[in-house]
Amino acid sequence: MDERSRPAPEQAEMQRRGFLKWLVSGLAVINSLILGIPFVGTLLSSTATRGKAAWSRVGVVDKLPVGAPVEVRFQSSGTEAYYHRSDLNSVWVIMRGPGDVTVFSPICTHLGCHFTWNRQHGRFECPCHASVFALDGTVLYGPAPRRLDTLPAKIENNVLYVEYKRFQVGTPEKKVI
Amino acid sequence: MMRQILKWINERWPLETVIRATLEEEIVGGSRYAYTLGSALFIVFVLQAASGVLQLFFYVPTVDHAYDSISFLRTRVPFGWLIHGLHYWGGNIMIVLVAMHMARVFIWGAYKTPRELTWLMGVTLLLTTMVFSFTGAPLHWDQRGYWAGEVGTSIAGTAPVVGDLMKRFLRGGEEMGQLTLSRFFAVHTMLLPAALVTLFGIHITAMRRFGSVGPWDEAKRRTSGPFWPDQVYKDAVSGTLVLFLLISLSVFLPPAYSGPADVLDTSYIPKPGWNFLFLYQALKYFQGVLEPVGTVGVPTVLVLLMIALPFVDRTPQRDPFKRPVAMFCGLLFAGAVVGLTIIGYLSPGVAEAPIVSSGNASDQAKQTAVTAADRQGDARKGSEVFKSSGCSGCHRAGGEGGTIGPELSGKTLSGRDRQWLTDQIRNPRSHFPNTIMPPYTGLSGQEASDLVDYLLSLAGASSGSSARTPSQAPREAQPAKSMAIESRDTQFIRERQPGPAAYVIGSADHGEELFKKNCSSCHGAGGTGNVRNPGSDEGTVPPLHPIDRELYSADAQQFAENIDKYVQHGSTPAGSNPALSMPAFGDTNSLTQQELAGLEAYVLRLNGVERGQLVNPGMTPRKFFVLAAVLYAVLFLVQGGLRFRKNIP
Structure with a gap:
């Protein structure tokens, strides 16, 4: 090799150190990526478990009045992360006739408060931000972005079963969580 | 911009000095x-x-x-x-x-x-x-x-x-x-x-x-x-x-x-x-009054030796080849710790204990043999038969076993002779027409007589001299059994939900041990079935390997829930008069929920499903490994190429 093409020893040393610094940064970047992406991903990604909704037995229907909403509480077994337990849930049930039933989720579609039934005015009212819903669930006043959420329901042998679900609040479209 | 920010910080906090102090060091x-x-x-x-x-x-x-x-x-x-x-x-x-x-x-x-x-x-x-x-x-x-x-x-x-x-x-x-x-x-x-x-x-x-x-x-x-x-x-x-x-x-x-x-x-x-492990092994050499020497003395001495080292070894010589004493002591120290670790790793743990207790059982058998005129079997072997044939799945004896059948002790066995016990094992319904106990016709003559000897040893162990008349004992044994049936059946109707075990990831290895003890007598070794079940429509006990397609699921959680219902609450096979039926291991507390979780993990593994399967891994481990390896490889190649081109040693 030509003597002149070889860099001076001092320059070579500088180049070697520069190269090592570059390599250290390279290793640091790669290791940060290999660990950083999963670590951040763990905290950001969804840990939703299988959304297998099961029919819960709510109650015997012939005890329910026709035409007026009733809040019914029932036990359903649920899974949240590593907890397996039976939860007490409530729904609003409106019997419209024999075999004809509407079941509303008790959660206001605006920001997730539990609404109540105003017997005097015959409408649902949310105590948090004064959204008002008609008996059929449509929005009458207030900030609610969509009508009340209905839940799948069926009547078998005089027993009402409901598939209890929760929906995203604050959005115009109904989306299961 | 960056320079200005650094300047701003340095005026207020000695960042540059700290970095310089950290990085600037000449290594001899x-x-x-x-x-x-x-x-x-x-x-x-x-x-x-x-x-x-x-x-x-x-x-x-x-x-x-x-x-x-x-x-x-x-x-x-x-x-x-x-x-x-x-x-x-x-x-x-x-x-x-x-x-x-x-x-x-x-x-x-x-x-x-x-x-x-x-x-x-x-x-x-x-x-x-x-x-x-x-x-x-x-x-x-x-x-x-x-x-x-x-x-x-x-x-x-x-x-x-x-x-x-x-x-x-x-x-x-x-x-x-x-x-x-x-x-x-x-x-x-x-x-x-x-x-x-x-x-x-x-x-x-x-x-x-x-x-x-x-x-x-x-x-x-x-x-x-x-x-x-x-x-x-x-x-x-x-x-x-x-x-x-x-x-x-x-x-x-x-x-x-x-x-x-x-x-x-x-x-x-x-x-x-x-x-x-080295401490655990060292502990074994000190027993009785000396135990604290092993538990506290040994670790204390080890720590003291390490603390004393720089004060005892005070010569300035650092060349290891010129410090033979120190090197020898160091090697001895390391050798002792590593050696004890290996011995401790290879030792069978505290498994010595059960062998001692079965030895006692054979001693008891010898004692009862004097009164039980004809001694043909071996009680110690009988105790093994008791465990391996599934008896312990239902009967408690010597402090171990299930609670579906009556506990076998001097109280329930006294007055039973060799013939009666043999009949009970071979054909339980000759004594109790409604019993759920299966007839153990599969045992060899030797196994059965060993088992009888074991039972006689249990009878002799605690009954003392006041043996009861044979007519008294059945009445006592009978209600216990029918109660077990009753509670099992009502539970079965009332509850068909999976129990807590279904939601727990058990140890499949431990489950395998439990399976041998409690399940293989009916479901066959390794769950391969082919065990006859007269009186049932199918004629045999359902195999678990491969398991019924309706119970199988590739989803481990679902699979566990499916089989847990049976393990918890038991089931009676369809048929006119099935000889064998599945005991309710959970409802009767014969096995703990933790043990059931282990059993379920084992049955899942038999069918090719890992109980701890990754449901939501983010990325499969192998894929992640390959990706990481590729990244390292790329960096390695790039730096190699640069070294070569720029002529850096």
Whole structure:
């Protein structure tokens, strides 16, 4: 090799150190990526478990009045992360006739408060931000972005079963969580 | 912009000075890979802190949910398997690195004046790491961790004078329980990290005060090399290798599920983690009044030896070839620890105990043989038959076994003769027309007579001289049995839901043991079936390998729920008069929920489904491994290419 093409020893040393610094940064970047992406991903990604909704037995229907909403509480077994337990849930049930039933989720579609039934005015009212819903669930006043959420329901042998679900609040479209 | 920000900071805080003080160091003799062990330890500690904090986002330190929360993290949280695996293996690797680091320091003679304090802080850091390891395992509240905690705290309890106090302090009470878990949690996640950071700070400033010790060879000491970037580069390479090793271990050797802690489980043989095996083995050599010597004396002496080292060995000579005594003592020390670890690893644990008790049974058999005129069988073998043929699945005897059938003791067996017992085994309905006990026609003549001898030994063991008349005993045995049937059937109708075991990831290995004892007599060895069941429509007991397609599911959780209903509540096969029916192991408390979870994990494994399958891995471990390996390979090739082109050595 030509003597002149070889860099001076001092320059070579500088180049070697520069190269090592570059390599250290390279290793640091790669290791940060290999660990950083999963670590951040763990905290950001969804840990939703299988959304297998099961029919819960709510109650015997012939005890329910026709035409007026009733809040019914029932036990359903649920899974949240590593907890397996039976939860007490409530729904609003409106019997419209024999075999004809509407079941509303008790959660206001605006920001997730539990609404109540105003017997005097015959409408649902949310105590948090004064959204008002008609008996059929449509929005009458207030900030609610969509009508009340209905839940799948069926009547078998005089027993009402409901598939209890929760929906995203604050959005115009109904989306299961 | 960046320059301005740095200037602004430097005017207010000595950032540049601190960085310069950290990086500017001349290393006597130049940088070396041998010096990277300390920094690798530091890197692993940072990784432990990060993965530990991430685990805290999911873990709860409660006895009823600690185990499930970790199972959840590992199987259902994206990259949870990686975080848990890194933390688990990181803890193990840390101890290996500490040992290597100390060996390096010892060989280089780096503990000598004026570096004694660095060495002493190193010893305290070793102890802190060991306590980290000890308090970490029980946090899982699985079999392994629970029993390690139980034995460890008991060992503390054998210390003279302060033993009881120490045990109570560690356990937060007399027994292992919630308060113990809370304590271990607080110590492991709060006190120890703070202690380690403080000790590390003293360790590293003490080290920097006099710098790295350098080579012992005078000729090599004339040169020197910079810490930055030379040594830092080597540190980064070592650290990356350790990290890659940890990732590989997490991918290919994920920590095994040892099943949730089960206080009632007598079959689990507790053994400490590998890093405590040498103490565990040393302990065995000191028994009786000498026990505290093993439990407290040995570790104290080991620690004192390490503390005394720089004060006893005061010669300035550092060349290992000119320190024969020190090297010999060091090798002896390391050899003893490694040797005891290996012996401890190979020893069968406390399995000696059951052999002793079965020996007693045969002694009892000999005693009863005098009264039981004709002795043809062997009670000791009979006890084995009792366990392996599934009798213990339903009958309790000698303190072990199920509760579906009556307990077999002097009370229920007295007055029964050889013929009666043989008939009962071969054809139970000749005595009790409604019994659910299956006829054991499959036993050989020798096995049956061994079994009878075992039963006679049980009868003789506690009945004493007042033998009851045969007519009295059936009345007593009968109600117990019919009650069992009744409660089983009503439960069966009332509840068809899976029980708690269905939601717990059990240990398949432990399940296999339980299966041999409780299930294989009806379902066949390994669940392969073909066991006759006269009176049932199918004619045989359903096999579990392969299992009924309706019960099978590729989803481990669903699969476990499907079979759990049967294991919990039992079932009676369709048919006019089935001889065999599935006992309700859960409802009758014959097996604990933890044991059922283990059994289910085993049955799942038989059918090719891992109970701890990754439901939501973020990325499959193998794919992650390949991706990481590719990234490292690319960097390696690029730097190689650059080295070649720019002609850098």
